[in-house]
Amino acid sequence: MRITESIIFNTYLNDIRKHQETLFDLHKQLSTGKSVNTLSDDPVNVGRILGTRTILSSYEQYIRNIDSGLAYLSVAESALERVKDVLIRAKEVAVVQATGTADARSRLNAAFEVSQMFDELVSLGNQNFQGDYIFAGYKNGTAPFDSSGNYSGDTGEYAIQVEQNKTITVGINGGEVLKGTGGGIDVFQVMSDLITALNSDDTDGIKTAVGRLDTAFDQVATAVSDLGGRVQRLNATKEDLENSQIDLRVVLSGMEDADVTEVISEMSKRQVALEAAMTSASRVFDLSLFKV
Amino acid sequence: MADITTALSIAKSALLSTQKAVSVVSHNIANANNEGYTRQRAVFEPMEATEYGGLLYGRGVKIADVERIYDRYLDVALRDAKSGYEYFNSKSSVLQNIEGILNDLDETTGLSAALDGLFNSFQDLSSDPSSSSERVSLLSSAAVLVDAFNNVDSRIRHNLSSIEEELDGLVDRVNQLAQSIADINNEISFIEAKNLNPNDLLDERDKFLSELAEIVDISTYQDERGEVSVLIGSGVKLVAGTDVTEISLVAPDLTSGTYKILSGDVDLTDRLTGGKIKGLVEGRDQIVETLDDLNLLAASLIKEVNIQHRAGYGLDSSTGNDFFSGLQVTGSADDANTGGAQVSTTAITDLSALTLNDYEVRFSSSTTYTVVNVDTGQVVIAGGTYTSGSAITFDGMSVTISDVTSSPATGDVFSVSATKDTARNIDVAVTDTDKVAAATDSAALPGDNRNALALAALKDSKIINNGTFNDFYNGILTEVGVASNTASLNTESQQTYLQQLEVNRESTSGVSLEEEAVELIKLQRSFEAAARVLTVADEMFRTLLDIK
Structure with missing residues (x-):
């Protein structure tokens, strides 16, 4: 496949954005202590909660x-x-x-x-x-x-x-x-x-x-x-x-509370992935024939 | 002839062509970050050979064409994916707003907690019916509930009006884009008539088409003159060559009914399958439904609490007092009515007989009407005789229709509802704490708490849709949550698909700077080589001229 700069750029951007979105969501779970923070997080259980x-x-x-x-x-x-x-x-x-x-x-x-x-x-x-x-x-x-x-x-x-x-x-x-x-x-x-x-x-x-x-x-x-x-x-x-x-x-706690251990381990996993994506991006962006 | 002059002119053609090719490369580099730009390539072609001495000699090179590298199928697929993505995305963001408004997961605020608060206060009152502090705190719990209804209502209205503004803007934008596409069609057919490739205009038109696809789903076809025709809503013409059929938004009422998108007289609403407009219209339908449910909840609460409260006695022995206010019958003439009658007055005649359903008074002639319960489909009054100004009474309410400019026409419809705007109108009717009716017997004051118990018991009574007030409200939230969840999942998957297509398009049509760099070096070398040919030819001339 032919890869252009903007493919590389957008791919990294999307990946980084996704990681950040997930991290934000995990942060929210940690700070509220709840895994269900909006109605759509778990609509089936919202009524029960x-x-x-x-x-x-x-x-x-x-x-x-x-x-x-x-x-x-x-x-x-x-x-x-x-x-x-x-x-x-x-x-x-x-x-x-x-x-x-x-x-x-x-x-x-x-x-x-x-x-x-x-x-x-x-x-x-x-x-x-x-x-x-x-x-x-x-x-x-x-x-x-x-x-x-x-x-x-x-x-x-x-x-x-x-x-x-x-x-x-x-x-x-x-x-x-x-x-x-x-x-x-x-x-x-x-x-x-x-x-x-x-x-x-x-x-x-x-x-x-x-x-x-x-x-x-x-x-x-x-x-x-x-x-x-x-x-x-x-x-x-x-x-x-x-x-x-x-x-x-x-x-109630089973339905709405966040599993802190799980959230934290997921968070560090995501953080590693995000850092890897950023490091890799900064190296790839550095490559250019125009610099030769 | 194949002589030195030929070599000179061949070298000249190579120099000129290479320069042109470099300009194409630099055009690509310049537009590398221009979204929607399609990379171009100079197509070299040998000039026609000449015959000399029975042999064919090439005469050099020319740029035959500057072509766009693109895949028409990909462009179409990309536009469809954009329509799909924008549809789910705009619907999802509308629903997320509503979710935010109804987010009762925070334990202390929101309608759900306020409902609990009201009924708990009735319980507190039952523990000590003579206490003025329990009465004061009951009235403040009621005020908190009223505020919760009012707040949700006003935020929903705010959302609805911003949706309406956005739809207005989008409809205008569609018309502008259609006009721009028609204008470009005109230019393109003019240029193509001269057998030229209007590459950048094509790009510009594709960009407009792509923006259009974000707003409404479109299909396109191109004619032999290069003009593109655009259809929206599976087959309704928007742009045909240089003609535009504008679309318009019909938005009769902010909080009820449905919005329509018209193309001329054709109703497009149900024919649209993608794009922001469709997403907003559907999102709005969901909000209106939610608001209807909230109005029903408020109306039902007012009705049941008032019926029970009227039956009891206050500390001052007063009875028959309303606890809440805000329940009222509204009636309105349908927009499509052709007669000149209007609803003049409405009233609740019997609170306990109210069904809280929506009704229609339908005229089968200027003097005969039928009253139908729209929710159940049941005919409430068949063949009533209309007299201007005399009340029509059914199911606990009455509505008076009067001739204003003329009598009603056959087919005229008047809608009647006891729930409309209740979430906005609900208020606490009791202001004097002594009038809170905790007692069932005026002779048993002040310790009689039986009516307070009966009021508190409403919390657990199956009142709306075979459930309690709380059940009903939780049902509303679940419905919104599910709709929002579905929309956002769809948005996500559509986004992945869209990104994949964008990568494919970019892979075919995007500018790769590395590639251009290589191309540039290649062209530089061939320019140098051609220049070398020129030098050699020049030296050969000189050699000839030096012969004496």
Whole structure:
């Protein structure tokens, strides 16, 4: 074949350009750490990469939802634990005052003590978390219990999304736990009945109150263990999500991350080729009959 | 006669011819870097011999011709390869631009991340529906999504208008080149009539043809006068001898429809098989399709979010509020309509009944119309009776057509769409955070989060083409990626082929400086030899004259 200067020149130019293009692409992979940098790099996987990212972003959100639910539940749980404490103390008072050693005077003192406990229950019932009254149902913008223990909340229990198409109820029905709506016992009524019995030196009334305080305690304790169950479910779901996140990240990395070792070895290979082309070109360009 | 004077004139012919040949060599050397130059060679030919004394004596040498060394087949193949290469290359670069606009592989920006962001904010709202900070952050996520749509839309528009400018320029260039080729045809036929070889003009014409082939695929044939005729789009005349049939671009709308390339009244668009113009037109089709899909995505998002949002209650107990704005019905009269009616008003009558498909109102007479869903082919209203100014209502929208200069003519078409320009028009309608409807029940405020959950659940709902919003968007990206990938692979292989042909052409027709150097030395030697002949002849004369 007849070779002219411009063939030689263009061939070298094309080769050098190709090497440089590849090197640039490899550099890009190294600097971004990704082998897929544009849609056309791997169009088939682009949809999967973005789909996986969307799932990961959802999982992150579900975990955020769960964390906020857990924070809410732990506040509710500790409030109810304190309610249980109050009920135990009230029962202790009632048991002592139900015996024959108690008299009208000691019962008056005890009535005062129990009414303090009553106030404490009201304030526990109005427990606030991040501006929301947690025992008020959906009507959590206003305190659900007034000073005499009347309930103004509703029965709404808010749920959070924890997985695709799966929600877990986080909200607590304050009316059910503390006011006995739906067949339970009204904790506040029990307490105020006890106060009345103590004030009026009513031994039978006090004895009745002891039994009712037990029922009230059980009701709250059941609610607490129900909360514990929810916390467990949320934690288990969170763990599942975190495990899936790790798996998905591995899949994602396999699809989009550059294999650094491979990129670097390919790069040095290309560099050698480029240098060889340049050296060879500079020698060939130097040859000319006109120089003889 | 074969005497000393003959030897002198032979030597003279050799000197003159050699000088001419040197000028051809120097012309080659001078044009060594001129792309498209075809090397020339002086063809030596002995002068006609004379008979003397029963013998034939040569009378020296002359330059019979200065010929171009080229292979016609190669030139044709090279032009075809150029058309092919430029077609894929221009298509590929258009698609690469779109790819750049839609590049969501960067994790934090782009529509995909913004979509995720909006739905995550709905989730955050569901965790704490009474919190104003969650509401504020929801509205800002929505604003980020709106910006993402608007940005993509405006960049795509920008691209579309630069494509239109480029096409305009290319069409003009084709017409200029056609005129130049016609002009050169004229000169060439004039020179060839004198039986001369217009080598450099041929080169120039080949250069124009080659540039033309980059823009449109062409085929050529040459007549006996040396004039070349050029056909484009498999058989439509562009240049015939000295006549030019100009081509023109028909670009009705920037963001919709298709562009046409016309030669007179003939539509060339589908007949073109290569060249930049074809690549740009096809690249544009892909962009328009992508933009249509984005508009559909935006419209669908507005529709579904608004339907759900309207059903809920804000902290201020308000209900029926839109979350997004920007969904609207547009109607327009077809360019080819001959009647004088126009679309006067349009409206959405029932959001949940909208299909987001494109419709056409087709007039079968000036008083009868049919409404057809263009996407499904379904007839929505058959045989409607037209009254100017009264609304035609179907599938959740209404369109009013009114006589402006006259009533609609038979065959008139009005297109109606609820998605056009939505990616540009989408905006957040809610400004007051209290109006974000997180609650399903106005009596359960502020803790009711059920509507927020329902809004968040839209993320996983199969809404468009049996997929989620994200699925649909990822589908758009995959389509663009595949198209761009295919175009760039084709560009690469076409480029390799083109380079090979260029090497072949160069190998045949290119100037080799080494070769010219050798030629130069050879000519120098023969010039010296001829001069020597002259000296010898001169000495012989002197010898004769010295005889006394």
